[in-house]
Amino acid sequence: MKITLNKRDDDFYFEAVGSSNIIVKLDASTEIGGKNKGARPMELLLMGLAGCTAIDIVLILKKQRILIHDFEITVDGERKLGTPSPFEKIHIHYKVTANISEEQFNKVVELSMINEAEKRMKKTLDAASQSLANIRTGKASPSLIESIKVDVYGQLVPLKQAGTISSKDSQTLVVQVWDKALVSTIEKAIRDANMGLNPASDGQLIRVGIPPLTEDRRKEYVKLVKKYAEEARVSLRNIRRDSVQSLEKSHKDKLITEDELRKGKKDADHLIQKMEKQIEDMTTKKETEIMEI
Numbered sequence: 426m427k428i429t430l431n432k433r434d435d436d437f438y439f440e441a442v443g444s445s446n447i448i449v450k451l452d453a454s455t456e457i458g459g460k461n462k463g464a465r466p467m468e469l470l471l472m473g474l475a476g477c478t479a480i481d482i483v484l485i486l487k488k489q490r491i492l493i494h495d496f497e498i499t500v501d502g503e504r505k506l507g508t509p510s511p512f513e514k515i516h517i518h519y520k521v522t523a524n525i526s527e528e529q530f531n532k533v534v535e536l537s538m539i540n541e542a543e544k545r546m547k548k549t550l551d552a553a554s555q556s557l558a559n560i561r562t563g564k565a566s567p568s569l570i571e572s573i574k575v576d577v578y579g580q581l582v583p584l585k586q587a588g589t590i591s592s593k594d595s596q597t598l599v600v601q602v603w604d605k606a607l608v609s610t611i612e613k614a615i616r617d618a619n620m621g622l623n624p625a626s627d628g629q630l631i632r633v634g635i636p637p638l639t640e641d642r643r644k645e646y647v648k649l650v651k652k653y654a655e656e657a658r659v660s661l662r663n664i665r666r667d668s669v670q671s672l673e674k675s676h677k678d679k680l681i682t683e684d685e686l687r688k689g690k691k692d693a694d695h696l697i698q699k700m701e702k703q704i705e706d707m708t709t710k711k712e713t714e715i716m717e718i
Contacts, residue, residue: 438462471500471515478517481537486523489533495522516674531681535672539692542668546661546700550707553657557707560646560653561620562714565592565635570600570622575614577607587611593632600624600631638715646715654708658701665697 428443437453450463475498486493503514558568571585588602602608608626615624624633672689675681
């Protein structure tokens with residue numbers, strides 16, 4: 426996901442646009458010179474949070490064929506005094522009119538919390554998988570260079586979006602560049618990627634030799650794999666903690682019962698165990714590939 430933010434006046438008015446091509450207006454508070462031309466950035470954070478949980482809940486209710494007549498979410502954020510002033514506490518209040526009991530709706534809220542945790546954990550897995558893919562092995566694999574960022578007419582894109590990458594043999598990668606004008610740019614991007622690679626072009630074809638790894642370099646890469654894996658595990662644990670805290674807050678506010686709280690915590694435990702197993706499998710596979718001669 427990527428957005429672009431542009432300044433539109435001499436003060437604090439900005440416009441942001443993402444892949445949806447919807448323009449969002451932002452401005453600073455009047456206290457520091459803003460002119461109320463757009464929402465405050467911190468307001469947008471709360472709006473985004475409300476939007477995420479609202480979409481999750483509506484999606485669940487639609488799957489259950491429950492008709493929604495009215496739905497309102499209020500999000501209160503308590504910020505730390507001083508500068509910077511991040512949110513210290515966030516309270517979410519739901520008001521819904523639908524053919525559903527309060528008990529049923531509370532279960533939907535609980536399910537949405539677990540769903541949100543699963544989405545965040547999957548993003549962590551994707552990031553870890555990409556980090557591991559960027560670590561060299563002894564053999565030529567397209568995944569090694571496909572994520573290298575290339576400047577394509579002012580926009581940074583992954584190499585795989587600028588050409589076709591394939592393995593010619595165990596020690597050579599080949600990039601068939603789609604636009605001849607980008608050949609030298611792609612060569613430079615590969616050379617500057619700090620992977621020790623020296624590409625050579627022939628027309629719109631770029632050959633990338635993959636030099637064999639020394640024993641010491643293999644051990645260094647294995648240590649790097651373990652580092653990325655541990656960072657992913659820490660991220661998963663933090664997500665589980667956030668999920669459990671949300672469940673406990675819902676229980677304190679009497680949105681879910683004691684049994685539902687216990688079930689939610691159990692589901693969160695099962696979820697992190699499943700994700701940690703995937704991290705372990707990815708790590709083992711990558712270490713084997715690195716040490717294979």
